[in-house]
Amino acid sequence: MNNIGKVLNVVGANVLLSSNGKKLDALCPKQIKLEGLCAGDNVEFIYDASLDNNLITKLLERKNHIDRPNISNIDNAFITISEVPKPDFFVVDKILISLGIEKIEPYIIISKSDIISNDFIELVKLQYNKCVNKIIVLSSYTKEGLDEFINLTKDKISVLIGQSAVGKSSLLNALGIQNIKTDIMAKRVGNKLTRGKNTTKNCHLYLTDYGALVADTPGFKAINIDDLEVNEFTHYFVDIRNYAIKCKFPNCSHLPNNEGCEVIKALNKGEINIDRYNRFIRLKNKIIKDKKKYAK
Numbered sequence: 001m002n003n004i005g006k007v008l009n010v011v012g013a014n015v016l017l018s019s020n021g022k023k024l025d026a027l028c029p030k031q032i033k034l035e036g037l038c039a040g041d042n043v044e045f046i047y048d049a050s051l052d053n054n055l056i057t058k059l060l061e062r063k064n065h066i067d068r069p070n071i072s073n074i075d076n077a078f079i080t081i082s083e084v085p086k087p088d089f090f091v092v093d094k095i096l097i098s099l100g101i102e103k104i105e106p107y108i109i110i111s112k113s114d115i116i117s118n119d120f121i122e123l124v125k126l127q128y129n130k131c132v133n134k135i136i137v138l139s140s141y142t143k144e145g146l147d148e149f150i151n152l153t154k155d156k157i158s159v160l161i162g163q164s165a166v167g168k169s170s171l172l173n174a175l176g177i178q179n180i181k182t183d184i185m186a187k188r189v190g191n192k193l194t195r196g197k198n199t200t201k202n203c204h205l206y207l208t209d210y211g212a213l214v215a216d217t218p219g220f221k222a223i224n225i226d227d228l229e230v231n232e233f234t235h236y237f238v239d240i241r242n243y244a245i246k247c248k249f250p251n252c253s254h255l256p257n258n259e260g261c262e263v264i265k266a267l268n269k270g271e272i273n274i275d276r277y278n279r280f281i282r283l284k285n286k287i288i289k290d291k292k293k294y295a296k
């Protein structure tokens with residue numbers, strides 16, 4: 001009978017699996033490797049006595065996939081930001097679009113809560129409370145918010161997304177995941193493998209003792225929004241789209257001079273956050289401008 005496992009990491013033909021809460025080694029035949037086997041994939045495997053190892057026999061269908069880093073079947077993404085380093089909210093907005101497209105549940109972690117100001121927390125909440133499932137205020141030092149994170153990630157595949165030094169590795173450590181730097185790559189292939197480009201694209205899912213699979217994604221690449229049509233782009237601005245749909249003007253720019261525009265009405269009533277609105281307009285104009293440039 002075939003067993004079912006989840007891929008934690010792939011290095012060449014060597015695969016680390018999680019099956020029934022345990023870690024197992026397995027080998028991956030070339031054919032399946034060519035199908036792009038990566039962390040998060042569900043696979044069937046058998047024990048092959050001749051190899052004295054587990055052998056992956058089938059790659060099961062994926063519900064989603066991101067390319068950078070290479071990972072499948074993601075349930076939740078936690079965009080991690082803090083007061084220091086200062087967040088780039090344009091990047092946060094673009095990541096939210098990418099998550100929407102891949103149908104990944106979005107969350108925001110405000111990290112290092114032991115040292116940040118209430119003003120910063122308010123600023124983030126005002127901008128994003130309508131865009132994500134939950135905003136978690138968390139400190140890996142005091143453990144504030146850690147239980148909330150644990151409850152949301154249990155039995156799921158979750159990714160931590162955020163710029164360097166926001167506290168992603170510290171959070172994994174607080175969850176009891178050690179040796180983050182000496183992952184399977186370093187252990188298995190020593191210095192044979194170049195640790196440059198590959199490491200950010202290759203992705204390691206960590207199995208916590210409470211049954212969550214969590215990945216640190218230092219090289220997460222948000223979508224290039226220029227590839228989207230304006231309507232599509234607007235659709236993934238979830239706090240603005242419902243007003244944009246209701247707007248009675250065809251091809252409305254949703255700028256303040258359009259009296260009667262639903263987006264402007266909502267903005268004036270405070271239903272749309274002004275900072276999100278300003279970035280929405282900036283990004284939308286950039287898409288329109290770039291489309292014109294390429295059409296020439």
Ligand SMILES: Nc1nc2c(ncn2[C@@H]2O[C@H](COP(=O)(O)OP(=O)(O)O)[C@@H](O)[C@H]2O)c(=O)[nH]1
Nearest residue numbers: 112113115139140141164165166167168169170
């Ligand atoms: N005060 C405080 N500092 C933290 C916390 N989490 C991480 N840091 C510090 O922030 C810096 C970057 O953390 P790290 O986990 O390496 O960030 P990463 O680059 O996102 O993995 C380190 O100096 C950590 O000690 C926290 O909850 N509170």
Ligand SMILES: [Mg+2]
Nearest residue numbers: 168169170216
């Ligand atoms: Mg780190």
Ligand SMILES: [Zn+2]
Nearest residue numbers: 247252254261
């Ligand atoms: Zn409008």
